[in-house]
Amino acid sequence: MEFIMAIVIGVLFMAAVYLILSRSLLRVILGTGLLSHGAHLLILTMGGLGGTSPPVLADGVTDYADPLPQALILTAIVISFGVTAFMIVLFYRAYGEHKTDNMNLMKGNDEHD
Amino acid sequence: MEFVWLIFLPILAAIIVPFLYKSVKNVHTGWFVLIVPVALFLYYIRFVKSVLNGEVHISELPWIPSYDISFTAYIDGLSILFSLLITGIGSLVVLYSIFYLDKKREKLNNFYVYLLMFMTAMLGIVQSDNVISLYLFWELTSISSFLLIGYWFTKDRSRFGALKSMMITVFGGLMMLGGFVLLSIMGDSYSIRELIANAPSFIDHNYFTLAIILILLGAFTKSAQFPFYIWLPDAMEAPTPVSAYLHSATMVKAGLYLVARFTPVFASSEVWIWLVTGIGLLTLFWGSFFAVKQTDLKAILAFSTVSQLGLIMSLFGASAVAYHVSGENAAIFKVAAFAGIFHLINHAMFKGSLFMVAGIVDHETGTRDIRKLGGLMSIMPISFTVAFIGSMSMAGLPPFGGFLSKELFLTSMLSLNQFDLFNFNTWGILFPVIAWIASVFTFVYSFYFVFKTFGGKRAHNAIPKEPKEAPIGMLLSPVILAITVVAIFFIPNMVAKAFVKPAVVAMQTGLYTNPSDVDIHVSAWHGWQPELQMTLGIIVVGLVLFATMSCWQKIYRVQPEKLSLNTLYNGMMTFSEKGMNRLSRLYMTGLLRSYLMYMFISIVAITIIALFMQDAFKVDFSSFAPVNAYGLMTAIILIISVIMVIVAKTRLAAIIALGGVGYSVALFFVIYKAPDLALTQLVIETVSVALFLLAFRYLPEVKRHGETKGIRVGNFLIAAAVGITVTLVALSAHSQKLIPSISQYYKDTVFTEAAGGNIVNVILVDYRGFDTLFEIAVLAIAAIGVYSMIKLRLSRKEKSDESE
Numbered sequence: 001m002e003f004i005m006a007i008v009i010g011v012l013f014m015a016a017v018y019l020i021l022s023r024s025l026l027r028v029i030l031g032t033g034l035l036s037h038g039a040h041l042l043i044l045t046m047g048g049l050g051g052t053s054p055p056v057l058a059d060g061v062t063d064y065a066d067p068l069p070q071a072l073i074l075t076a077i078v079i080s081f082g083v084t085a086f087m088i089v090l091f092y093r094a095y096g097e098h099k100t101d102n103m104n105l106m107k108g109n110d111e112h113d
Numbered sequence: 114m115e116f117v118w119l120i121f122l123p124i125l126a127a128i129i130v131p132f133l134y135k136s137v138k139n140v141h142t143g144w145f146v147l148i149v150p151v152a153l154f155l156y157y158i159r160f161v162k163s164v165l166n167g168e169v170h171i172s173e174l175p176w177i178p179s180y181d182i183s184f185t186a187y188i189d190g191l192s193i194l195f196s197l198l199i200t201g202i203g204s205l206v207v208l209y210s211i212f213y214l215d216k217k218r219e220k221l222n223n224f225y226v227y228l229l230m231f232m233t234a235m236l237g238i239v240q241s242d243n244v245i246s247l248y249l250f251w252e253l254t255s256i257s258s259f260l261l262i263g264y265w266f267t268k269d270r271s272r273f274g275a276l277k278s279m280m281i282t283v284f285g286g287l288m289m290l291g292g293f294v295l296l297s298i299m300g301d302s303y304s305i306r307e308l309i310a311n312a313p314s315f316i317d318h319n320y321f322t323l324a325i326i327l328i329l330l331g332a333f334t335k336s337a338q339f340p341f342y343i344w345l346p347d348a349m350e351a352p353t354p355v356s357a358y359l360h361s362a363t364m365v366k367a368g369l370y371l372v373a374r375f376t377p378v379f380a381s382s383e384v385w386i387w388l389v390t391g392i393g394l395l396t397l398f399w400g401s402f403f404a405v406k407q408t409d410l411k412a413i414l415a416f417s418t419v420s421q422l423g424l425i426m427s428l429f430g431a432s433a434v435a436y437h438v439s440g441e442n443a444a445i446f447k448v449a450a451f452a453g454i455f456h457l458i459n460h461a462m463f464k465g466s467l468f469m470v471a472g473i474v475d476h477e478t479g480t481r482d483i484r485k486l487g488g489l490m491s492i493m494p495i496s497f498t499v500a501f502i503g504s505m506s507m508a509g510l511p512p513f514g515g516f517l518s519k520e521l522f523l524t525s526m527l528s529l530n531q532f533d534l535f536n537f538n539t540w541g542i543l544f545p546v547i548a549w550i551a552s553v554f555t556f557v558y559s560f561y562f563v564f565k566t567f568g569g570k571r572a573h574n575a576i577p578k579e580p581k582e583a584p585i586g587m588l589l590s591p592v593i594l595a596i597t598v599v600a601i602f603f604i605p606n607m608v609a610k611a612f613v614k615p616a617v618v619a620m621q622t623g624l625y626t627n628p629s630d631v632d633i634h635v636s637a638w639h640g641w642q643p644e645l646q647m648t649l650g651i652i653v654v655g656l657v658l659f660a661t662m663s664c665w666q667k668i669y670r671v672q673p674e675k676l677s678l679n680t681l682y683n684g685m686m687t688f689s690e691k692g693m694n695r696l697s698r699l700y701m702t703g704l705l706r707s708y709l710m711y712m713f714i715s716i717v718a719i720t721i722i723a724l725f726m727q728d729a730f731k732v733d734f735s736s737f738a739p740v741n742a743y744g745l746m747t748a749i750i751l752i753i754s755v756i757m758v759i760v761a762k763t764r765l766a767a768i769i770a771l772g773g774v775g776y777s778v779a780l781f782f783v784i785y786k787a788p789d790l791a792l793t794q795l796v797i798e799t800v801s802v803a804l805f806l807l808a809f810r811y812l813p814e815v816k817r818h819g820e821t822k823g824i825r826v827g828n829f830l831i832a833a834a835v836g837i838t839v840t841l842v843a844l845s846a847h848s849q850k851l852i853p854s855i856s857q858y859y860k861d862t863v864f865t866e867a868a869g870g871n872i873v874n875v876i877l878v879d880y881r882g883f884d885t886l887f888e889i890a891v892l893a894i895a896a897i898g899v900y901s902m903i904k905l906r907l908s909r910k911e912k913s914d915e916s917e
Binding site: 010011021027028037050052053066083089091096104107 | 702703704705706709710713734736737738739740741744745748751752755756758759764767771774775778781782785786787788789790793794797800801804805808811812813815816817818819820828829831832833835836837839840842843844846847854855856859860863864870871872873876877881884885888891892895896898899902903
């Protein structure tokens with residue numbers, strides 16, 4: 001199963017990078033969303049997908065799933081939500097100011113040279 | 114007491130200087146600062162007695178013990194001499210500056226902070242036994258020199274001079290660091306004493322000559338040797354007290370100190386002897402020759418400093434010869450080290466006083482242009498006397514200290530002719546000849562300096578201010594120095610016993626064991642010797658040249674401006690500035706895509722190379738969990754959703770597809786026994802989609818903005834590379850566990866330690882509670898950011914909007 005997961009993660013990263021490199025700011029934001037999904041699954045897979053029961057203490061159970069990656073991912077999910085919200089509003093504001101979402105036009109100017 | 118701390122006394126005192134400046138307005142801040150060098154001078158002078166008996170003192174302050182780096186103050190003849198020069202001349206310079214710098218107009222707080230910083234740096238250089246801390250102090254002198262030259266930072270010339278000195282000396286410093294590293298590799302130590310002791314074991318090492326060249330680059334740039342001297346004349350933009358202190362008496366002597374200190378290590382090398390002696394002599398000639406060309410008083414002194422530093426440098430180079438000669442003939446070759454140290458003391462005295470006089474002339478007449486000056490002798494008699502004493506000592510005339518060391522210099526240069534190794538018996542004759550010619554020019558510029566300024570007729574209209582004699586406080590320091598110059602002539606052997614001989618012993622370890630072994634007696638009259646004949650020749654030819662100066666000064670115009678070293682420096686600066694600008698423009702495109710591309714390509718390259726170089730790529734199929742049908746289906750759904758996000762033509766489709774990806778991830782969490790994650794992911798995904806939909810009402814459609822096929826293929830290739838890299842990393846990371854996971858500890862102790870059942874929750878709120886706290890902080894910051902971006906407008910923007 002890890003092998004399949006590794007491929008899924010690779011696809012997620014690939015799609016994310018492809019979107020992030022594009023000229024449309026909208027696609028950049030979509031890309032960061034995919035990137036965080038990929039990262040979460042990567043952490044989960046690195047820890048191992050074994051374990052027959054969730055990491056909640058129960059009588060007679062010894063084979064718990066690894067709790068550590070789960071704790072890390074839980075934090076990461078919330079943070080990535082914060083980042084996504086921030087990015088969306090940043091985009092909203094930038095679009096409002098510049099009337100464009102073309103990254104090539106948003107590269108600033110030479111005033112500061 | 115641990116006297117290593119005293120190195121830091123000035124810089125610690127510098128901390129309170131700005132407060133004193135602000136709170137005590139009536140008293141010149143210099144009076145407070147003066148306490149520091151005077152106290153240090155009085156402290157260090159107590160060492161003289163024990164050092165002249167051959168004792169050394171060591172005080173250590175560990176800094177980075179694991180790398181064997183420490184601040185080690187090592188006091189022997191050489192370091193005590195320099196420490197006394199630094200604090201002694203430092204005291205006089207501070208005293209002088211009190212009258213030179215106006216307390217109302219000048220930013221004294223800055224000035225004295227820089228000056229005290231310099232004092233610490235300089236004491237650090239001459240006392241450090243550890244090459245790494247020596248290097249640090251060395252760079253600190255460059256920085257404080259930069260700040261002091263640029264003290265009047267509103268003037269273009271000041272900033273230019275400051276930058277120039279910084280570029281050249283820091284370049285040399287870095288080279289020197291390289292030399293130190295090579296030395297420490299060869300000698301297996303950072304301690305100079307140990308390096309000297311280990312020197313015989315590594316003289317045949319491949320790096321030996323390279324280390325010599327690198328360390329000499331440091332010394333030559335700092336001590337303004339040819340062709341690096343060009344920074345020194347431009348450094349004259351600094352206030353005169355600074356020129357007197359840094360750029361004649363102390364900082365420029367750091368290079369000489371370095372050469373003296375490392376003589377025992379490198380003396381065996383032919384390259385060392387030829388380079389140090391040759392460059393020194395060339396600089397001596399070059400500086401003295403071009404000093405006559407100058408018209409600015411301080412520029413004359415700057416070139417004369419360059420020339421005199423060359424003189425001392427050549428003597429230090431010649432002193433290494435003594436290591437190659439033994440037996441009866443050896444005595445004559447031992448004069449060079451003695452002469453070098455002796456002249457170093459003399460030079461500090463007379464050049465310090467001359468700079469101060471130049472400052473006085475500038476201060477009282479408003480100009481330093483020698484063409485406008487003249488006839489000041491009757492108006493400024495004391496200044497004239499000081500200038501006369503200083504100049505005559507510089508010219509090498511009796512009864513002034515300079516005469517004695519000049520004679521010794523000629524003796525050493527003549528002796529080189531008798532040295533029969535390294536081709537010296539063929540080329541050795543050049544040394545006394547060049548030395549003689551340079552001495553003639555030294556004589557000429559000394560006369561030029563003093564008599565064109567004070568002698569002749571007064572040009573009334575040319576001088577901006579009505580000249581008068583300087584106040585007594587300003588004259589005090591140069592007068593003290595001038596008295597010393599005369600005194601040295603009458604008590605040379607006392608000076609030699611107390612300062613020169615211990616320093617010679619420190620410089621030529623191995624040749625002597627005790628200062629009393631240095632068997633050199635200085636006398637003003639030593640018979641009708643070649644040295645005396647040479648001196649007479651210098652005086653005669655010098656007087657003739659001085660009298661006919663106006664006739665031959667034209668030859669300086671022969672050298673075209675385009676062929677000077679300064680043009681070379683300026684060209685290099687412009688070239689590197691423009692070139693670097695062009696280079697950075699080449700890749701700093703301002704496009705997000707370019708920057709991300711650099712990052713992704715680097716990540717892929719570094720990771721892949723590391724993965725295969727370290728042989729870290731391993732896949733262990735046996736540890737994989739069995740393929741699960743639900744998992745497989747979720748994976749397929751997820752991949753389809755991802756493709757939909759990419760190909761979606763409308764933003765709504767893209768958002769829904771992104772939601773699809775999120776929900777599939779949540780499904781994965783369910784499959785892999787992570788209920789908390791699944792719940793969180795579902796909630797967050799729902800909120801995210803809602804947020805996207807809310808915001809997208811105001812946002813444009815998905816557009817490609819004319820991305821060509823080439824760009825898309827490029828993006829795809831980079832994306833594919835990243836994807837493959839991550840896949841490989843995921844597989845390898847899973848397949849090998851280098852250290853056991855902490856998870857087992859959590860599982861074991863979750864109930865006993867934290868009294869909880871849900872391990873994930875307990876980790877979050879208990880074991881890693883701070884993490885969660887900071888996570889909340891991050892969310893709060895994001896929330897503030899979101900709020901402010903929606904609500905706040907730049908006021909400037911608002912105004913321009915209104916005007917539209």
